[in-house]
Amino acid sequence: MTIAHRNLDHLPVLPGVYMLKDGDGEVLYIGKANALRARVRSYFRPDRAQSLRTRELARRSAAVETIVVGLGAEALILEANLIKEYRPRFNIQLRDDKSYPHIKVTVAEPFPRVFVTRRLRQDGSRYFGPYTSVGLMRQSLEVVKRLYTVRSCRYRLPKEAPARPCLDYHIGRCQAPCVGLQSRHAYREMIDEILRVLGGDTESVRTRVETRMQSAAEALDFEAAARHRNVLQGLDALSRHQRAYRLGGGDQDVIGLARDGELGTAVVLRIRGGILLGRETRRLSGLSDEDDGALLSAVASRFYLGSGREGQAELPREVLIPAEFEDRPLLEGILSRAAGRKVVFHRPQRGDKVRLIELASANARHTMEDRVTALEYAADRADEVLYDLQNRLGLKVVPRLMACFDVSHTQGTDVVASVVVFRNGEPRKAGYRRMRIRGGWGNDDYRSMGEAVSRYANRLVKEGAPVPDLVLVDGGRGQLSAARGALGSAGLRETAVASLAKREEEVFLPGRRRPVRMGRADRALHLLQRMRDEAHRFAVSYTLKLRR
Structure with missing residues (x-):
């Protein structure tokens, strides 16, 4: 079922965001437009020049929802937020590469802490990284921990505090702000200095420390002067280590792109004070008919608009890009207001900045090649398991595409079902589905399972979509019989089906x-257990969502 053209005629001729949905209400695509009616209607005009992806999107779309906004900037922000929430299958998918650590400074706390983390949260903290060089990260953290008396405890100061100082105070690693031996002002001054060091500004910190050391020596406070001397030595060591990552220039982000068919990689190099402080990677998918401008627009908008206020406040004045994109002026305006200073996206034509773009793009290509190699290796390992599964269950074909069903309810109410899809032994979340059971079967899991498999199978037949090599259902013989009957009614009698019983982890097969x-x-x-557990998780999460 597709959208009737008469319904499109009633769409507003105003700027805003549109969401194309299928017959089950699932959001397929989210976009923005200056004139909603014209943009949405363009999907449903007969046009041989349209890509297969666009034609498939139009074929599956059964409804459209629009949100009118006042300005193009508002539409850009709303689009990014909605894509992040719904993750529509026909939009370009950006996934974080969370394999690299960051140094976190909890500046929102009265007495901030400094530590390594791999989880980024919008909690007001400052993050430095990601560190692709563990050596640079360790050197930076070692300087901070050795030269500054940052607390390591997790007390919520000043409301929550111990009765007496801990061991760190007695060995000189902390000045015990927890019991009032260091003022909040003095502690904050130390944290401000640490932030400059981690940000690459070791020279200004060095000047301040030299002044303190000289003042301490003149006052004959040789112990304090020695501490300041040690700080200077640590800063020198860190500065020498940073020279290996010095690229020249000032404060910049540099975006590089690489693509291979449907897949791609975006890399953002973070350069501060001419030093490469970190690299962020986004894995991309769904790129079949997107040009470089559209791809860069999606990457830049969602990368920076999704970084939160804290991330936007840390933006450099210049972001180097490999291509122009349509939303650049809008995005510059939004980010400039968020950062409190002018932020520009610049496509260099010559000189050192072009070489920085080439460096970012080379990073993206290498990451892309590593990713493709990893996928091929994973596929080789999966083949062994799939061949083994074929032999164990006596299947006619290797089960490269599998679907697993689970039914969940609360004492016969809020009955839902889920289906998860695995390809080559790995989950393919774009194929996940969940549905409310409409038959009113209550506690009858057999009929509920039959309805779920029936609706899914009939949809596959109607859309001409690939049929799974194996359908797995959670349960015993009753669920197996219901699923087999549903597949037969949909004309998929040849599809292999099995059930996995929880108690003994036994696999039931038809005719055995x-x-x-x-x-x-x-x-x-x-x-099989992994598929069953994933289907159960997906179904239960839907049940909990309905209760809320």
């Missing part, structure tokens, strides 16, 4: 009196 039992360490069983 005895279940298939596998060893607890069997990798084929582990794959």
Whole structure:
């Protein structure tokens, strides 16, 4: 079922955001437009020049929802937020590469802490990184921990505090602000200095420390002078280490892109004070018919608008880009207001800045090549398990595409079902589905399972979509019989089906009196369990969402 053209005629001729949905209400695509009616209607005009992806989107779309906004900037922000919330399958997908650590400074706390983390939260903290060089990160953190008396405890000061100082105070690693031996003002001054050091500004810190050391020596406070001398030595060591990452220039972000068919990689190099302080990577998918301008628009908008107020406040004045994109002026305006200073996106034509773009793009290409190699390696390993599963269950084909169903309810109410899809032994979340059971079967799990499989199978037949090599259902013989009957009614009698019972982890197959039992360490069983558990998780999360 597609959207009737008469319904499109009633769309507003105003700027805003639109959401294309399928017959089950799932959001397929989110976009923005200066004139909503014209933009949405363009999807449904007969046009041979349209890509296969756009034609498939139009075929699946059954409804459209629009949100009118006043300005183009508001539409850009709203689009980024909605894409982040719904993750529509037809939008370009950006996924964080969370494999690299950051140094976190909890500046929102009265007495901030400094530590390493791999989880970024919008909690008012300052993050430095990600550090692709563990050596630079360790050197930076070592300087901070050795030269500054930052607290390591987790007390919520000043409301929550111990009765007496801990061991760190007695060995000189902390000045015990927890019991009032260091003022909040003095502690904050120290944190401000640490922030400059981590930001690459070691020279200004060095000047201040030299002044303090000289003043302490003149006052004959040789112990304080020695502490300041040690800080200077640590700063020199860190500065020498940073020279290996010095690229020249000032404060810049540099975006590089690489693509290979449907997949791609975006890299953002963070340069502060001419020093490469970190690199952020985003894995991309769904790039079949997007040009570089559209791809860069999606990456830049969602990367920077999704960084939160704290991240936007740390923006450099210049972001170097490899191509122009349509939303550049809008995005510059939004980010300039958020940062409190002018932020520009610049596409250099010559000189050192072009070489920085080439460096970022080379990073993206190498990351892309590593990703493709990893995917190929994972596919090779998955083949062994899939062949084993084929032999164990006596399947006619290797089960490269599998779907697993689960039913969840609360004492017969709020009955829902989920289906998760695995390809080559790995989940493919774009194929996940969940649905409310409409039959009013209550506690009858068999009929609920039959309805879920029936609706899913009929949809596959209607859309001409690939049929799974194996359908797995959570349960025993009753669920197996219901699923088999539903597949047969949809004309998919040849589709292999099995059920996995929780208690004994037995696999039931049609026409077999005895279940298939596998060893607890069997990798084929582990794959079936993983699918079953994922389907259960997905169904339960939907049940909880409906309760709220």
